Amino acid sequence: MPESLEALWPALEEPDTMVYAGGTDVLVRLRSGSGQPQQLICLERLRELQGIEDHGDRVLIKAGTSHARILDDPIIQTRLPVLARAVKSLGSPPIRNMGTIGGNICSASPAGDTLPPLYVLQAEVALRSRTADRRLPIGDFIKGPGQTAIRPDEILTGIWIPKNPEFNRQHYEKVGQRKALAISIVSLAALIELTPAGMIEDIRLAWGSVGPTVVTAPEVEAVLRGRPLRLEVLKEAAEATRRAVSPIDDIRATADYRREVAGNLLYRLSLRVETSPEILPR
């Protein structure tokens, strides 16, 4: 268990190694018998991977920060409520004490709860190897289910999230089989700039669990932009959504059900956003 990046690099160069942070994905996967790596390196003690920093127009969440710490953080609560709501719906209290945002991103599950918010917020992942640093937009980092652009000599150090002051409403909703510990069947993250008259000046949407990775759909956003946030308009957008997503059947739900829900989640924007008194501070 290295305690600094300096100590991590030599261990990472050993053959057949794998890193883990909270272990809530890795240790479950290993138990289900999918091959033991020679060496498991725990990132939990790396000082460089802990904490949340306010950098003015952006927030940096270090990769090893637990979901529980993210939920407790005042910057996240006030400036990034779309992420706070997603994290609140992730797993259970002990899972949120153990699991990290870096682990959620690197697992690259189509159902990963932090991913749709990170897509609409246009977050960037920060990667580091012994010799170099690089940054990638979240959408370029996630390649497919369980697949990312990370190289074996790299780790994820954190995620840079713009505060997006041009959007005054944020929303996250997840539909699962039950309230707690339910992996999402469909989820929706939305950023909206709503005028005082109720017009959608601008909007960004991202769905989880309805494709191999998070689904964004510019054509759906185009249907909504410049129009009032009303049920008729959302119905039209829901139709466009059902055409845009490509869900699969699995043990949790059928593709048709997911397609239906992906559209229906939009209707609730009218309820949740129009009636919600909160307008984010700029």
Add this chain to the structure above:
Amino acid sequence: MKIRLSFRLNGNPIELETDAERRVVDLLREDFGFTGTKEACGSGECGACTILVEGESRLACLMRVGQLEGRSVLTIEGLSDGKHLHPVQQAFVEAGAVQCGFCTPGLILGTIDLLRRNPRPDREEIREGLSGNLCRCTGFQKIVDAVEKVVSSPAEGSDPCPVG
């Protein structure tokens, strides 16, 4: 691979050498005989293996022994002083929130973590706070009643949220 470990377990300093690949739940049960830490699902879904590490609830079935190094661990065996039950244990008894008792250690430790974060949870918050712990036989009504009991009449004297 063997590793040397030192940590605190229920207030006592521990030093030992063991296999790095072992899980915390096995170490506690096999080496210390602390069978209050139950294993049911082994995959994070039921909360039967809940322990407190530095006062935070964690799942012993998803931890490797190395993660204990330098930390303070509390299991259900360390909760009472041997003479008096901890107020949360007492409330579970009084509310009839225990049937077979399999889930109980995890639920009690989960409750202590919940009360650390939120000393006055309402019923909805209690349900949310214990959502990682499954009970197959008592039913959650009485468990929520028990936690409500602790909230409404906090006991004097004992530490409501011991770290271990």
